[in-house]
Amino acid sequence: MPYRVVAITGASAGIGRATALRLARDGASIAICGRRLNRLEAVSSEITAAGGTALPVAADVTSEAAMNAFVATAVEQFGRLDVMMCNAGFGIAGAIDDIAPDQMRKLIDVNYMGTYYAARAALPTFRRQGHGHLIFVSSIVGKRGVPYMGAYAATKFAQVGLAECVRAELTGTRIHVTVVYPVTTDSEFFDVMSEATGTHISRTAGPRQTTETVADAIARAIERPVPEVFPYFKSRALVWLNAFAPGVCDRLVKRFGRKPVR
Numbered sequence: 001m002p003y004r005v006v007a008i009t010g011a012s013a014g015i016g017r018a019t020a021l022r023l024a025r026d027g028a029s030i031a032i033c034g035r036r037l038n039r040l041e042a043v044s045s046e047i048t049a050a051g052g053t054a055l056p057v058a059a060d061v062t063s064e065a066a067m068n069a070f071v072a073t074a075v076e077q078f079g080r081l082d083v084m085m086c087n088a089g090f091g092i093a094g095a096i097d098d099i100a101p102d103q104m105r106k107l108i109d110v111n112y113m114g115t116y117y118a119a120r121a122a123l124p125t126f127r128r129q130g131h132g133h134l135i136f137v138s139s140i141v142g143k144r145g146v147p148y149m150g151a152y153a154a155t156k157f158a159q160v161g162l163a164e165c166v167r168a169e170l171t172g173t174r175i176h177v178t179v180v181y182p183v184t185t186d187s188e189f190f191d192v193m194s195e196a197t198g199t200h201i202s203r204t205a206g207p208r209q210t211t212e213t214v215a216d217a218i219a220r221a222i223e224r225p226v227p228e229v230f231p232y233f234k235s236r237a238l239v240w241l242n243a244f245a246p247g248v249c250d251r252l253v254k255r256f257g258r259k260p261v262r
Helices: 014-024 037-050 064-078 101-129 150-169 189-197 211-223 233-244 246-256
Strands: 005-009 029-034 053-058 083-086 132-137 175-180 184-186 208-210
Touching: 005 014, 005 064, 005 101, 014 029, 014 037, 014 211, 029 037, 029 064, 037 053, 053 064, 064 101, 083 101, 101 132, 101 150, 101 175, 132 150, 132 211, 150 175, 175 211, 208 211, 233 246
Parallel strands: 005 029, 005 083, 029 053, 083 132, 132 175, 184 208
Antiparallel strands: none
16 A cells, blocks of 8 residues: 555544554555554554554544634644544444434534534545545444344444545545444444443444454555445445345344443
8 A cells, every 4th residue: 555644533432543554554654543642652652553544633523613723733743644534433332212312413523514514524535635535433333223223323323424425425536435333343342332321232243343453454445446335245235235125134133232231
């Protein structure tokens, strides 16, 4: 992969961290942001050790000003920005009538508004340069919801709708938009979701993948931009089944629901 400048939100752990380290091995310059500066500094050391250049920036994705400053700092440091990876997000599980309005608003603020602010901050730079790449890290539940994940899935569907519209608007330009649809990923996601939900959320049966698998898929998409990435390829079948037989799909996904243990 040729030298690139990449910005990643939510990079202190999980898919964000794994992607930063994967791109660092190709010599990329990587601006990473998150709320925990100590975690960012640890990831920065790992990026440097892997062969990349790191720029840690403590920033909250729910702040428009913070995302504008994040992009400005990256451009000032590296001279340009080639990729904005909108990755920050978390989940809350439960039936929709069990999820409080303030929980729903927080999900929207982080998962959707955080994506919107980061993408919006990067686009002027991309337009000025004449090239760029927006990567939205969604979830397979952004294509097909599962029981007790309605609030989280709603924010992921919103991400996808935004990405599809922006991608269509930019067709014919050198600014690309890619949506990534991971399945259950081995990371601290479930620990964070359990804490946010207020009870234990188990990792149910079903397909799983590592953060490194997702990171490899993202690296390939940066090298050769595509509209959609399914790191677990068979998950495409769920999208097709839902399109042609949604009732059958309802019965299938019922076994994968994330019902909280009260």
